[in-house]
Amino acid sequence: DVKVTQSSRYLVKRTGEKVFLECVQDMDHENMFWYRQDPGLGLRLIYFSYDVKMKEKGDIPEGYSVSREKKERFSLILESASTNQTSMYLCASSLYTGAYSEAFFGQGTRLTVV
């Protein structure tokens, strides 16, 4: 089974802190994604990566950055956390660009910024 693992289920951080959310997948997928999920807004794409060291902005990249130094690991960084970044963050991976395959999701990280 594909496994996508996020490092934390729940996080509480203070405004202005630098926050790292880690995601690891074990199926050698090329694509990895970070979404945030907010009530009534569905899932919104923050960043995605289609290869090591490659990244593309999604629809809401402001206030976030990402890092993909190894194929299996994709990190989301909040440079200076703010209260409007309180949300559920979901990491996902999919096989490779052009493949007719769905994304597999991690269990999510619920981040609260106080």
Place this chain on the structure above:
Amino acid sequence: ELKVEQNPLFLSMQEGKNYTIYCNYSTTSDRLYWYRQDPGKSLESLFVLLSNGAVKQEGRLMASLDTKARLSTLHITAAVHDLSATYFCAVDMMETSYDKVIFGPGTSLSVIP
């Protein structure tokens, strides 16, 4: 810009009844996915629809895709309580060099005994 809409956003139905959830999208695509999310849990893939006219069925759920109408449906037959969840459709924009998948807002389904 691709927009994905779902209708209805909230659905309360009795066990044994049938209903359909609609997913409309605003640009050309022939790849559409349906996911399920249980409360407090992550998303689980239900269906992958890859061409016009595609139909897939799993138990009491059936999904279809009409790429000309830019419409997908998720039909629920004889609903049971276990189907209570939030259902998302997602459309692949199929950018030239990478996949960009946009999700709808989700339909929260509650099946009442």
